Amino acid sequence: MTMNGPIATKRRYRAVFLSDIHLGTRGSRADFLADFLKQIECEQLYLVGDIVDGWRLKKTWYWDAHHDEVLRLILRHARAGTAVTYIPGNHDEMFRAWLGLEVAGVKLAMDAVHESADGRRFLVMHGDEFDSVVRYYRFLALLGDSAYTLALALNRHFNTVRRRLGYSYWSLSQWLKRQVKGAVMAIDRFETALAAEARKGGHHGVICGHIHHAEMREIGGVLYMNDGDWVESCTALAEHADGRFELIDWAAEQRLSATALPVPLPA
Template sequence: MTTSIYRTIWISDLHIGSTQCQADTLLDFLKHNDSDKLYLVGDIIDFWALSKKMYWPRDHNTVIQKILRKARHGTQIIYVPGNHDENVRDYDEYVFGDIVIKKSDIHTTKQGKRFLVVHGDEYDTIAQHHRWMAKLGAVGYDWLIEINRILRTIRRFLGVQSHFSLAAFVKFKVKNVVKFMSDYEETIVKTLKHEGVDGVICGHIHHAEIKDIEGFLYVNTGDFVESCTAIIEHQDGHLELIRWQKQEVETIAHSSQAPLSDIS
């Protein structure tokens, strides 16, 4: 497969340092996709997981080396920390290995649309005000991911190639979780739509989406734990949501050409 070159790429919720991280798929994505600018939109290194158990296999180290190599070769990389790597927020505006740390950033597309780039936990009332509940939820989520890893191995052994995420399945079967995701989106939009930006690009809830909400574009990068998704900006400035599978890419949302042009 040839390497695709984009104007900008956004990825988030890699959870390097945890057993959740799909490092092999992530490495394949980084190998076959380059960009002028790369945003790491939080929860890149999972310090929550590392505080409970030291887990750092070779391919996780290779991911870090690959990202640093991109920076050395001219990719502008901006790291916007999340709640799982919140200690990195103490280094706002610092530069480490050619990577710039920023609590948030404004990205202007080729079409002139301005997007706030932020991890998104700042707009999650549970993460902000009920930290113990957020960590308890993370433990339950970890169990689902572990079960999903076993199921994925069995499916590969049986030759079943279609993508399936147990955690995503459970999310959409539990009404409270669905309502949480909806409330999260609405909170971000209501907070930011009068802040002089055309949209927001975030992560945090592991649900990738490009959605126009009342003329404001809500963009979520998803994750590299369940869905292995990313947001890309093409050279003409339109955004696209993709799901990456090793050696092949499946477009799951083609999105923003119309919504972006409609934003006033």
């Protein structure tokens, strides 16, 4: 069963890109991601950083059955023949000590170059290297992480109330972030810097994560694509067989499928 009914025919993609799952935190929507992973097949699966949240697990342990299920499903894809590449981010930087290794069919790399079906080349990286706060002022990054954790806690309680009232998931924390002018400016600087890095390497575009902001837009002749996250927006980036890319908003699709369900007649 899916979250809202019987499993339909699996969606088939050439490649799927996921990042910022933050397993090990209460804010991770591992339940949504597990549902997504059950319903797709792909030739290539890129895990674009912050899959496991080592920062949070160092402070307090949290791990539930949904987190286990996500890992099992990723390994199931690898066993089924999907080429899985894991690019560690700043929250799971401990895995950067294993770069170049392959563990249970999952290859670890600092970055990758993905060639689309139509011959375009995309630089794939987490993106924290271009976040000056994370790179040069780690104590500020950790402070910001604590504030962000508080926002996610509010988001979790907010959605608990919504669910009890019969409403679907909606990200309060993401809405709050978008109201802050400084955050919007920082996102723009980050996107511009990543696009410039791709251009410098002669790539057609860049695929990244890190800032929890799903986006697909052209910047100076380079296609910038961010696959978003599974804490706030529950989004993934997918490439179709013809080389076309699509941002998938899984939470929004669940809302739409819920509203499409027939209303039961009163007994």
